[in-house]
Amino acid sequence: LSKADILIVGAGFYGATLAERIATQLGRRVLVIDRRTHIGGNAYTEQDPVTGVEIHRYGPHLFHTSNEEVWNYLRGFTGFTSYRHRAFSTYRDKVYPLPINLATICQFFGKRLSPDEARGMIAEQAAELGDRPPANLEEKAISLVGRPLYEAFIKGYTAKQWQTDPRELPAQIIARLPVRYTFDDGYFNDRFQGQPVDGYTAIFEKMLAHDLIETRLGVDFFDIKPLLPKDLPVVYTGPIDRYFDYCEGELGWRTIDIDLEVVNSPDHQGTAIMNYADEAVPYTRVVEFRHFNPERQHGSDKTLIGREYSRFAGRADEPYYPIDTRKDQAIYRRYLERAAAEKNLHLGGRLGTYRYLDMHQAIGAALRAFETVFAPHFTGKLDSL
Ligand code: FDA
Numbered sequence: 001l002s003k004a005d006i007l008i009v010g011a012g013f014y015g016a017t018l019a020e021r022i023a024t025q026l027g028r029r030v031l032v033i034d035r036r037t038h039i040g041g042n043a044y045t046e047q048d049p050v051t052g053v054e055i056h057r058y059g060p061h062l063f064h065t066s067n068e069e070v071w072n073y074l075r076g077f078t079g080f081t082s083y084r085h086r087a088f089s090t091y092r093d094k095v096y097p098l099p100i101n102l103a104t105i106c107q108f109f110g111k112r113l114s115p116d117e118a119r120g121m122i123a124e125q126a127a128e129l130g131d132r133p134p135a136n137l138e139e140k141a142i143s144l145v146g147r148p149l150y151e152a153f154i155k156g157y158t159a160k161q162w163q164t165d166p167r168e169l170p171a172q173i174i175a176r177l178p179v180r181y182t183f184d185d186g187y188f189n190d191r192f193q194g195q196p197v198d199g200y201t202a203i204f205e206k207m208l209a210h211d212l213i214e215t216r217l218g219v220d221f222f223d224i225k226p227l228l229p230k231d232l233p234v235v236y237t238g239p240i241d242r243y244f245d246y247c248e249g250e251l252g253w254r255t256i257d258i259d260l261e262v263v264n265s266p267d268h269q270g271t272a273i274m275n276y277a278d279e280a281v282p283y284t285r286v287v288e289f290r291h292f293n294p295e296r297q298h299g300s301d302k303t304l305i306g307r308e309y310s311r312f313a314g315r316a317d318e319p320y321y322p323i324d325t326r327k328d329q330a331i332y333r334r335y336l337e338r339a340a341a342e343k344n345l346h347l348g349g350r351l352g353t354y355r356y357l358d359m360h361q362a363i364g365a366a367l368r369a370f371e372t373v374f375a376p377h378f379t380g381k382l383d384s385l
Contacts (some may be wrong), residue, residue, distance in 0.1 A: 010237030012041020080194030
């Protein structure tokens with residue numbers, strides 16, 4: 001520890017990107033710790049011993065970005081497959097493509113509609129509220145897609161996701177709902193998409209494989225914090241409220257329980273992710289991992305699936321999605337003030353900034369922090385982090 005120039009807490013994309021940059025570009029010694037026994041943070045994947053498929057332990061991860069810098073950076077550590085994500089929703093025992101597009105609309109209303117006809121019909125249905133501003137999530141969604149599509153694809157799913165009636169949820173949770181008036185059923189619009197050829201964990205192995213980077217796993221920052229030299233720069237990518245011992249209150253998060261099952265069939269649902277929109281079905285989605293890698297030989301006569309159940313997170317749970325109510329925002333601001341008062345502390349990543357970040361955003365944020373904070377700091381142009 002005494003040899004390290006910087007300590008990075010968390011071996012997810014934010015921490016690993018900074019570690020790689022600081023070691024390779026600045027020649028500094030980096031100690032990376034993670035309280036988990038593996039690298040990769042929430043993007044960690046591993047091989048399932050029974051079926052041989054790659055499991056995404058903390059939920060399905062699909063890489064997509066329009067940020068060329070991030071894409072080029074990541075391609076230094078992995079190739080990408082040509083995987084393009086498509087999603088589907090089951091509602092009342094029928095399957096529809098998502099996000100809502102012309103195929104969904106034609107199928108749902110049982111008609112052949114041109115883009116203009118569909119647009120006109122949805123606009124009419126969405127006009128139900130008149131000039132009255134939406135008072136809750138239900139009304140907001142109806143004002144965007146009309147009642148029939150809302151009741152089929154959004155109402156039950158949202159109620160399960162938030163464990164709350166959509167009429168009790170604030171309208172601002174959804175700013176927009178993507179409806180495409182074309183038959184384009186690709187899930188992401190981004191220029192660059194694909195899955196890493198050898199899986200996500202292999203990316204982290206390469207990023208952290210440098211003589212100046214030492215990675216120690218199964219180490220909780222708070223166990224070693226009292227032993228740290230006072231002036232050691234620290235990058236902390238864990239939950240910000242935990243860093244300050246919850247002194248300003250707890251930030252709200254949602255989590256997902258994934259119930260894994262090996263199914264005695266080589267192919268369970270014919271696609272990677274199937275949403276279940278009916279409120280009566282207790283899970284939100286079923287993930288079938290082998291479909292993320294259609295290019296791989298799948299010799300097994302079994303397949304691995306995961307049913308996802310969404311719920312509010314307690315302190316002992318994995319925090320996944322920030323709830324971000326006004327109260328949370330006020331608490332977060334108070335933690336930011338505390339962080340600004342600490343010398344040589346940098347809070348980053350999804351948990352450290354209480355923000356949902358996709359992988360490309362976490363990497364992009366780390367690359368920016370490297371340029372604006374860490375490179376100037378280690379070359380003597382910036383005093384403290
Ligand atoms: P991340 O959470 O990965 O890493 C933080 C690390 O810090 C963890 O490993 C943790 O153990 C460690 N840590 C925390 N406290 C510590 C302590 N006290 N001591 C030591 N270590 C500590 N993105 C995307 O682009 N496409 C997708 O499809 C998905 N899908 C998806 C599904 C689900 C269910 C979730 C929750 C998230 C996604 N994401 C995603 C987002 C993606 O997971 C996210 O962008 C990255 O995990 C962000 O990386 P970070 O390094 O910020 O956090």
